Amino acid sequence: MWAAAALVPVAGAVVAVALLPVDAANPMWVWGAAAVVGVGSLIKVPTTSGSEFTPAAIVVGALPLLARQTPGGIEHIFTLHDSMLVVTLGLTFSWVLRAARGDDPRRLAAGVLRRAASFTVYLWVFDWVQRAVVLPTGPDGSPNGWEPFVHFVFAAGASFMAEVLSAGFDQTLGSWHRWEGRVRLALRDLNVFTALWAAGALFGLAYEAIGWWALAVAALPYLFTDGAFRRLHAARRTYAQMMRALAQIPEVGGHTQPGHAHRTAALASEVAVELGLGPEETETVELAALMHAIGRVTLNEPNILRMGYTDADLARWGSEIVGEASALAEVAEVIRRQHEPYRSPGEDRDPDVPIASRIIKVCSAYDIATAETGFSPLEAMERLHQGSVYDYDPDVVAALRKVLERRGAFGLVRSR
Amino acid sequence: MRAPVRRFLVGSAYFLAGVGVLWLTYPGAFGVDLPLWLLFTAAYVVLSYQSVEVNDRLYASSSVMPVLTAGVAFALVSDRPGIDQSVVFAMTLMAALGPLVPEDLRLRRLFQPAANLGQLAVSAALAGLVIEAVVGDLSVSMVLETREAFRVAVAGSAGAATYSAVNFVLVRNAVVWTYGRRDLIPWSRMGMIVGSQTLMGVLGGLLGAVVVTARPAVVPLILFVYVMGHLSIIAYSRLREAHESTLRGFVKTLETRDLYTRGHTERVAYFSRLIGERLGFNGTQLEQMRWAALIHDVGKLAVPVELMQKRGPLDDDEYRRLRTATHLVDDLLSEVDFLRPMVDIASGCHPRLAGEDFGQVGHTHTTSPSLEQKVLAVADAFDAMTSNRSYRMASSQSRAFAALRRDTSPLFDPLVIDALEQALAEVGQTYGPPDYLTEVGVETGEAAHAHD
Known part of the structure; x- marks a missing residue:
């Protein structure tokens, strides 16, 4: 893997040398832009999927639009050749900087290659659309002001497709549904992608009219948006931290085994991915699994202990606590139905019981059997199989088995 | 005097002031490019509805920007010498349309929109005068010289500072006169509001200059960037709400026992x-x-x-x-x-x-x-x-x-x-x-x- 990772900067250097003769009248533009791409790659913009978007995209987004006033009219600063040189030099430079910083070489190689793909697609499509799509000119022959916008939308759209599809290829070992999950997750990065590339195009277009003042025009809105992304990201992290903390209250109260909530959540989200659930559904499963035993905090209430309670009561109380937050309505519903059997006698399957509830029922039972009752993983699986007439959905049990096998939980060596 | 009476008096005084300013600045004919005006007005009205409370101290509202962008753009296009009344009128009318929130009208809450109309119209008219004074004589073609761009930036920021300072004083006084409370909006906030709006004004002014030099495509581009940030802010405040209500769920359990x-x-x-x-x-x-x-x-x-x-x-x-x-x-x-x-x-x-x-x-x-x-x-x-x-x-x-x-x-x-x-x-x-x-x-x- 190291060898493959090291090939990336070597390939970059080779391509850069091949492209080397600079077209531009002023080569400083090319070197400068490449340096900014390299340094910009060190700053990470937080995204939903965890993809590594960086402000380098702003520079590349501006390249095909950058133009200046010359005696003969307005002239583009970068040819396609120069732009490609900027991208190759910049990404190679960024590889050197980030390797020196100590980034993981595999992630680094994958990230640089994805960037190279999306940048190249943007530049090529832009070049092609520029020649293919010409909007009607004004009565005095002046160029149509909307033309650059149309070109940009085409090129950026194509580049985003490259970005999303390459996110799927990042994990080529996975099965189809996991590839699909990666792609769906990458689609959620559209906000960060749009902001970065549009800020670049904004700078390119405004530079033509007002020179370096364009920096203010592009930077102010982008900085606002960047701040919003960071704020949102921090809030997401805080929320996750808080849910993890609250999930442990029944544990410190002595109502469940220490670590039960975390282990069940980790197992349940893996099972959800194994069953082919999308990123949103997996998130719901994870949250609900984390909070599934929260109804037990009511168990230090003397009245409740005196009157007795059932699993259904516990599930309902838990769902009432969580359901107080309207954003968690779905999670609350999953928690409310977690105790229900997946089918009743004579019925194929109860379609009303959400898949997430069925996953939690199985994973929670498995964790209680192994951590509390003291069964071995294989014995616990046997109980689950026995219970799969009504209680445990056999599909979920099968997925759990695959997950546990992958984790090596059974300690078995597979003979071939 | 009872509060409803005071409210009525303040509301109608502001409203009349707003109408008066519109009447004073009306040049006899509309005078500016109507489609462009409608575009900016639409942006302004949308942004006015969209102010989001980021936290206790910071309101992410940028509705001042389209007004200033429009003001600078119109001022640069117009080649009339001296102060062009039609530019001032275009800005004033635009600002006056902002407070017409359908929700308020449906609920017959008239005081707030009427007072807002007056206060925004007066602020915008003064900002328009400032902009015209700074760049009224400037006329640009395809490209701006550095010095021209500098003047445009100054016009935008001065206009925005005027707009937000006047607006702040008028709002504060309306609150003090109506409710008799001085602690609702502290003066210390004024610096922050005017400062951030002035920065917005630089942006708005430069944007206006880019738009009139035959590059209208910057408007959707800037909207792309802005809307993404805005959506994130909305998602952020929703998340904060969820955060709090989740904790509240636990507190409620505690207390219902x-x-x-x-x-x-x-x-x-x-x-x-x-x-x-x-x-x-x-x-x-x-x-x-x-x-x-x-x-x-x-x-x-x-x-x-x-x-x-x-x-x-x-x-x-x-x-x-x-x-x-x-x-x-x-x-x-x-x-x-x-x-x-x-x-x-x-x-x-x-x-x-x-x-x-x-x-x-x-x-x-x-x-x-x-x-x-x-x-x-x-x-x-x-x-x-x-x-x-x-x-x-x-x-x-x-x-x-x-x-x-x-x-x-x-x-x-x-x-x-x-x-x-x-x-x-x-x-x-x-x-x-x-x-x-x-x-x-x-x-x-x-x-x-x-x-x-």
Whole structure:
């Protein structure tokens, strides 16, 4: 893997040398832009999927639009050749900087290659659309002001497709549904992608009219948006931290085994991915699994202990606590139905019981059997199989088995 | 004069001022490019609806930007010498359309839109005059020289500063005249608002220049960038709401079990805010107090059942066990980076520990309680004393204050107690039963025993 990772900067250097003769009248533009791409790659913009978007995209987004006033009219600063040189030099430079910083070489190689793909697609499509799509000119022959916008939308759209599809290829070992999950997750990065590339195009277009003042025009809105992304990201992290903390209250109260909530959540989200659930559904499963035993905090209430309670009561109380937050309505519903059997006698399957509830029922039972009752993983699986007439959905049990096998939980060596 | 009458007078005065300004600036014909005007007006109206509260202090509203962009764009296009009245009118009319929120009109809330119309029209007209004065004589073709661009930036920022300063003064005065309260919008906010709007003005001015030099495509591009940030801000405030309501779910569970403590957390939060405002806490501190109040009793969820069953005050050993259980929850909550300062406040607010071993238990390792801890402790003890418990009756407000003052705990700072007493007097509220009910024969809890 190291060898493959090291090939990336070597390939970059080779391509850069091949492209080397600079077209531009002023080569400083090319070197400068490449340096900014390299340094910009060190700053990470937080995204939903965890993809590594960086402000380098702003520079590349501006390249095909950058133009200046010359005696003969307005002239583009970068040819396609120069732009490609900027991208190759910049990404190679960024590889050197980030390797020196100590980034993981595999992630680094994958990230640089994805960037190279999306940048190249943007530049090529832009070049092609520029020649293919010409909007009607004004009565005095002046160029149509909307033309650059149309070109940009085409090129950026194509580049985003490259970005999303390459996110799927990042994990080529996975099965189809996991590839699909990666792609769906990458689609959620559209906000960060749009902001970065549009800020670049904004700078390119405004530079033509007002020179370096364009920096203010592009930077102010982008900085606002960047701040919003960071704020949102921090809030997401805080929320996750808080849910993890609250999930442990029944544990410190002595109502469940220490670590039960975390282990069940980790197992349940893996099972959800194994069953082919999308990123949103997996998130719901994870949250609900984390909070599934929260109804037990009511168990230090003397009245409740005196009157007795059932699993259904516990599930309902838990769902009432969580359901107080309207954003968690779905999670609350999953928690409310977690105790229900997946089918009743004579019925194929109860379609009303959400898949997430069925996953939690199985994973929670498995964790209680192994951590509390003291069964071995294989014995616990046997109980689950026995219970799969009504209680445990056999599909979920099968997925759990695959997950546990992958984790090596059974300690078995597979003979071939 | 009664408030509705004052409101009517202020509303109509502002409205008339707005209409007057429109009439004064009307040049006889519309005078500017109508499609462009409609485009900017649409952007302005949309942005006016979309202001989002980021937190207590910061409102992400950028509705001033389209007005200034339009002003600069029109001023650069017009080649009339001197101040072009049609530019000023175009800006004034645009600003006046902002407050026409359908929701307000449907509910027949007329005061707010009418006053806003007046105040925005006046602000925009003055901003228009400033812009015309700076760049009125400038006329550009395809490209701006550096000096021209500089003047455009100055025009935008000066226009925005005028707009927001005038607007601030008018809003503040309307509030003061109508409600007679001076503490609603402090003057200290003016600097921040005008500063951020001036920055927006630079952007708006330059944008106007780019638009008129035949590059309208910058408008959708800037909207792309802006809208993405805006959506994130909306998602962020939703998340914050979810965050808070999730915690509230836990608090509610806690309180529904015990009839006597129902609403306790909300009241403690309210009293902390009253004290905090009185002591001049800033937005961040007030926000912290709110969260600290919200979590100060969550630890009770982990209290062992035999302590929950106990009727009557706890003895020292039992109290220590109770604190151990709640500290386990405090430990959990302080794993959340955001909550750590609030957990510090909340875990140090329980007075029993303050006298004896404050500093060894809990998360604070200071030897004396912080002001925030004192505020929460006073709010907590005051509410506990003025509400009924299963084992005692509530005491009256004056007796509760007297008991708090008698207590020697360093948490019950006389300064904080005075602040609460004055704040309650100011809002005209009294808690607990009247004095004559508690004066004789009823055993009332002393401060240190009354917390819960």
